Amino acid sequence: MDDVLQNIMDHAVAVAREAGQVVREALCDEKQRDVMTKSSTVDLVTQTDQRVEHLIIQSVKKKFPTHRFIGEESVAAGEACVLTDDPTWIIDPIDGTTNFVHSFPFVAVSIGFSVDKKIQFGVVYSCLEDKMFTARRGKGAFCNGEPLQVSDQEDVRRSIIATEFGSNRETETVEKIFSSLRNILNIPVHGVRGAGTAAVNMCLVASGCVEAYYEVGVHVWDVAAGSVIVEEAGGVLMDVEGGPVDLMSRRIVAANNGTVAHRIVKEIDAFSPTRDDAPPTQ
Ligand code: IPD
Numbered sequence: 001m002d003d004v005l006q007n008i009m010d011h012a013v014a015v016a017r018e019a020g021q022v023v024r025e026a027l028c029d030e031k032q033r034d035v036m037t038k039s040s041t042v043d044l045v046t047q048t049d050q051r052v053e054h055l056i057i058q059s060v061k062k063k064f065p066t067h068r069f070i071g072e073e074s075v076a077a078g079e080a081c082v083l084t085d086d087p088t089w090i091i092d093p094i095d096g097t098t099n100f101v102h103s104f105p106f107v108a109v110s111i112g113f114s115v116d117k118k119i120q121f122g123v124v125y126s127c128l129e130d131k132m133f134t135a136r137r138g139k140g141a142f143c144n145g146e147p148l149q150v151s152d153q154e155d156v157r158r159s160i161i162a163t164e165f166g167s168n169r170e171t172e173t174v175e176k177i178f179s180s181l182r183n184i185l186n187i188p189v190h191g192v193r194g195a196g197t198a199a200v201n202m203c204l205v206a207s208g209c210v211e212a213y214y215e216v217g218v219h220v221w222d223v224a225a226g227s228v229i230v231e232e233a234g235g236v237l238m239d240v241e242g243g244p245v246d247l248m249s250r251r252i253v254a255a256n257n258g259t260v261a262h263r264i265v266k267e268i269d270a271f272s273p274t275r276d277d278a279p280p281t282q
C-alpha cells in the first residue's frame with residue numbers, strides 16, 4: 001500500500017507541475033484570462049481554470065481509471081460534491097483565480113487525495129513562486145523537498161494571522177467578516193495578511209511565516225491539500241467555533257498550535273454558509 005500511495009502521489013506532483021506550467025503561460029495571454037462569473041459578480045472563473053482542471057482529471061483517469069474526483073469547475077458545471085470512502089482526488093485547478101486574473105503573484109494548483117474520507121496526501125504548487133508543497137500523512141511536510149515546520153509562537157500577540165475576504169458581498173456576511181477582523185486586530189496581533197489563495201495561506205502556516213489562517217466561506221478544494229500539509233508540519237486544524245474541522249463545512253482555522261487556534265476562535269464571528277456537500281436546491 002505504501003508504494004501504491006507513493007506512486008499516486010508522484011503522479012499528483014507531476015501533474016501539478018504540468019498544470020502550473022499551463023497557468024504560467026496563460027498569464028502572458030490576455031485571452032486566457034478573460035473573466036466569467038459564477039455565484040456572484042466577484043466569484044471569477046476563466047477558461048484556464050476549466051482547461052487546467054480537465055488536463056489534471058484526464059491525466060489521472062488514464063493512470064487510475066477507478067478513482068473519483070471532486071473538482072471546483074466540475075462541481076460548478078453541475079457534478080455532485082460528495083466524498084465517499086473511494087479514492088478521490090480533490091482538485092482546485094487555480095486557487096487564487098482573482099489573483100490570476102489580475103496577475104497578483106500568488107496562484108496555486110491544489111490537489112488533495114482522500115481514501116476512507118481522510119486526506120492521505122496534499123500537493124500545493126504555488127506556480128509563480130515555483131514552490132512545490134507536499135505532505136503525505138505520517139511522513140512530514142516539505143517545500144521543494146525541504147522539511148516544513150510551523151512557528152513555535154504560543155503568544156497570539158506576537159503572531160501574524162492570515163485570512164481572506166472571500167467572494168460573498170451580502171451585507172450580513174461582510175459585517176461578520178469585519179467583526180472578526182476587528183476583534184483579531186484588537187487583540188492586538190502583530191499583523192493580518194492574506195495571499196489571496198487559501199491553499200497558499202495554509203502553506204504559509206506550515207512554513208512558519210504566519211501563525212494561523214482562518215476563513216468562513218472556503219470550499220473543500222481550497223483546503224483539502226493544505227489541511228494535511230499544515231498537520232504534517234506540526235500544526236492543528238479546528239472549526240471556527242472550536243470543534244473538529246469538517247472540510248465540507250466551508251469553515252476552517254489552521255494554526256501552528258492549539259493555544260493560538262483557541263485564542264483566534266474566541267474572536268471569530270462565526271456563521272455557516274451552505275455546505276459543499278449539501279444536496280442541490282431545485
Ligand atoms: C478562493 C481563494 C480565496 C478565498 C476563497 C476561495 P478560488 O478560491 O482561495 O483566497 O478567500 O474563499 O474560494 O476561487 O480562487 O479558487
Ligand code: CA
Pocket residue numbers: 049072092093094095096097
Ligand atoms: Ca479555483
